[in-house]
Amino acid sequence: MEITVVGSGTVVPRLQRRQSCVVVRAGGEALVFDLGSGAVRGMLRSDLDPFAVDRIFFTHFHPDHTVDVVPLLFAINYGAQEERTRPLYVTGPAPFLRFWSYLMGVWGQWMGGDYATLVSELPHECPSPIDLSGCRLSWAPAEHRPESISYRLDADGGAFVYTGDTEYSESVVELARGAHTLLIECSFPDDAPVPGHLTPSGVARIASESGAGRVVLTHLYPAVDGISLRSEVGRGYDGEVIVAEDGLKFSV
Ligand SMILES: [Zn+2]
Ligand SMILES: [Zn+2]
Numbered sequence: 001m002e003i004t005v006v007g008s009g010t011v012v013p014r015l016q017r018r019q020s021c022v023v024v025r026a027g028g029e030a031l032v033f034d035l036g037s038g039a040v041r042g043m044l045r046s047d048l049d050p051f052a053v054d055r056i057f058f059t060h061f062h063p064d065h066t067v068d069v070v071p072l073l074f075a076i077n078y079g080a081q082e083e084r085t086r087p088l089y090v091t092g093p094a095p096f097l098r099f100w101s102y103l104m105g106v107w108g109q110w111m112g113g114d115y116a117t118l119v120s121e122l123p124h125e126c127p128s129p130i131d132l133s134g135c136r137l138s139w140a141p142a143e144h145r146p147e148s149i150s151y152r153l154d155a156d157g158g159a160f161v162y163t164g165d166t167e168y169s170e171s172v173v174e175l176a177r178g179a180h181t182l183l184i185e186c187s188f189p190d191d192a193p194v195p196g197h198l199t200p201s202g203v204a205r206i207a208s209e210s211g212a213g214r215v216v217l218t219h220l221y222p223a224v225d226g227i228s229l230r231s232e233v234g235r236g237y238d239g240e241v242i243v244a245e246d247g248l249k250f251s252v
Contacts, residue, residue, distance in 0.1 A: 001026045001135060001155050001252045003183070006042040007034075008218045008244040010187065011064045018042045018246050019064040020219060022162055022183060026155060027134015029054040033151060033162050039068040040075065046247045051080045055132070058092035059164025060148040061099050070103070073111035087116040093139075093149040096121035124149060140175035142166035144196045150175055153252075160252045161212070165219060167195065168202045176210035180252045183244070185219035189227055200229055204236030214240035216250065 002025040009017025019036020023043065030052045032039075043050045050072055058066055069090070076084055092099065100119050104111065111117075122139060124147075129138040135155040142148040144165040150172050152161045158180025165185050166172055176182050184206065187197035197219075198206070207215045215237065217229055230241045242248070 001153060001157065001160055003160060003181070003250055003252065004046045004048060005183070005216065005218055005244040005248040006046055006048070006246065007036050007039055008220055008246050008248070009036075009064075010219055010221050011062075012222055014222070016246065017220060019068075020059075020164070021068070022218075023048050023053075024135075024153060024160065026153065027132065029133045031055045031057065031132070031153075033057050034059055034065040034164065035068040035072060036064040037067050040072050042246060046249070051076060051082075051084070053088065054086070055089040056091065057137075057151060058096065059142065059150065059162070060093065060145045061096075062145065062165070065164065070107050070111065073117075074107075076115075077110060077113045084113065084115040087118050090117060090119045092121060093147040094121045094123055095147065122149065129154070138175070140171040141169070142172055143169040152176070152179065155252065158213070158252050163198075163206075165197060167198055168205060173206050173209045176206065176212050179210065179212045181214050181216060181250065182207055182210065182212035183216045183218055186217040186224060186229060186233070187219050187221050189223055190232070192223060200224075200227075200232035201236055204233045207233070207237040207239060212239060214242065216242045216244050216248070218244040220244070 006021035007018030018038030020034040021039035022033040024031040150163045190199040
């Protein structure tokens, strides 16, 4: 799996960090997790083709994780050189179908062309993993919004987990068990925590309890950009710690 952190930022507008978006290349498909503001242009910056997206997954409905689905689908309809024929899969946690119908009520006539848009919602608990091309998808509830989930992809080289927004959660620990790489939110410093989000000590707790091989920190508010996150997380976690920048690429 080839992974690109397209956006490592948050609700706070910043030049150097776009809002949340992660692209995974696996088995010849392009999987996108979250589409915050700036994600579509961020894909171009990261040498990724927005028109090549096969599947979109959302962790929750906050705008900093969802809004760029509008310009992406608008672009697929009216901005592509070649007309799309293969289907586009769009998936989120329940009640995603209701969220999607609201979105379609406003923008729907410009989102979705002759190709099939296959929209589905996931129950909060994963009944059994789903086989995708070259990997296997599972998920678990996260502690942020009632609908929030985190995702896991298992492939031959190991497992990749993306938490989305969360605070400490045993179900996220279980999901991340033995993962090769854990892309985890690290929003605020330990001396100024905010409910529903993680601080470096919470990241370390999830990473060490799950036995993840390395962590990549994302969803970085300005308050954590000024501190040494690698040493802060390293106080409670022995594995490798990487602080994401927009466009960071790594493989699993
Ligand atoms: Zn967020
Ligand atoms: Zn959020």
